[in-house]
Amino acid sequence: MSGDLAVPLIIGIAPSAAERRQLAELLGGTQAFLIVASVEQAREFLDAAVPRTAAPVTSGGAAGAAPTAPPEEARDDEPRRPPDLSVDSDRRVLRWLDREVDLTRLEHDFLHRLLGAPGQVWTYERLHQEVWGNEHLGRGSDIHSVVRRVRRKLAGLEATATIHSVRGVGFRLTPA
Template identity: 70%
Template sequence: MRGVAPLVIGIASSPAERRQLARLLGGTEAFLIVSSVDQARKFLDVAGTPHVAPVAVAAPPVAVTAEPAQGAVTPPPTGLSVDSDRRVLRWLDREIELTRLEHDFLRCLLGAPGQVWTYERLHLEVWGNVHLGRGSDMHSVVRRVRHKLARLNASATIHAVRGVGFRLAPL
């Protein structure tokens, strides 16, 4: 359906799982988190979505395997920035050059620090194509960016959220 943004509905029973799910879905255009399948059904009924066919899905409970949920998105460390005109990463008074992919990747993460960027969304934003399941290209960029952050002694790193994507986090 054109012109209609997709809505992702996440179901998590505990407050900790709902916070974790919110962090994981943070890059999604529109999402709703409810605590039960019944709540999701009630929402769909109230929203008047007769074109949505009910689907029975036996989903396992959300596994909270990523880092502990935080109340607010963590701001980037003061002094960490990307100079897009010169394509450099700047930490305090030090700089290091970036490739185009490293630059575009860091701009995404710095634009939403603490937020998890999914593999799919990063592939669209940085590579301009659809993620096909192989992550070697992305992991290579992450490894190089982590190395450059370490060379600058920046107080930030890139955390992997297993099976989901990456986020910028303070050390």
Template identity: 65%
Template sequence: MRGIRVASLAIGIASSPAERRQLAQLLGGSEAFLIVSSVDQARRFLDVVEPPHNPPAAPPDQPVVTEVTPGAAPPPGLTVDSDRRVLRWLDREIELTRLEHDLLRCLVGAPGRVWTYELLHREVWGNEHLGRGSDMHSVVRRVRRKLARLNAAATIHAVRGVGFRLAPV
């Protein structure tokens, strides 16, 4: 195969922002590189394993939150279109950012289930939850506004000190 140029991709795994910056400096001369927070995130990117449709189990040192609204199901007509990254309510649509899309995909995929801050941070941001969670609250606030703009029959309820869940209005 002479004359055919093959592109290479370097994948780096670093759990902390400082390690990711250092890794980016080391890989800066590479033609293409990807830095992820975990092996699972790298596998999802490479499509080696199917991303979980249900939230992953909590680590042994974290309590499992099982609070679920009885008979919970997403309101009929509420869907997240991942191909186009839009939220659809009946015949109306609204565009979503990547974070809004990933958050809604979690919540709509398990309606009524309480998603802990830690689980959401891992699934949406791809890293461990640190600090006060203002990043997550900002995304939730934007998604609530978009649900309201569509007049959707669902909203995101906060479970104080635990996390969030999708609930009917």
């Protein structure tokens, strides 16, 4: 059907019914979302929904990385990167207006991901795969430590951006 419009779909994973209800409340304004109890259920859905002839596009080329859509033009209602906030990857610094602060490798890689897709929720699993290069295990204290440091650096620069926690899911960058 050539008249069909593609609608972005968010797939949320929450093991308990209470977490699924909470995630549904968070995603309530989203045009289309699916909440499942496990990664296996999400994979089953994707296997059934995505034609076998389509080659999956993966982010960063990492094995097991989630498929990502090609970049599209931002709509007016989509969050945008805060103006004048950037990461200089050559010098590994965060720049806001005329101020800069040094970043560690993990801070740089974490913030680089979030700045590349403002408003997008990055799951713990995806962040671990793309920033640390391994699977997310345990309670996530390593991610939370990096988030604390980056938040402190953003506040020190008085940048108009913040990192929001999406409880039990991950993080996203939004203009303050």
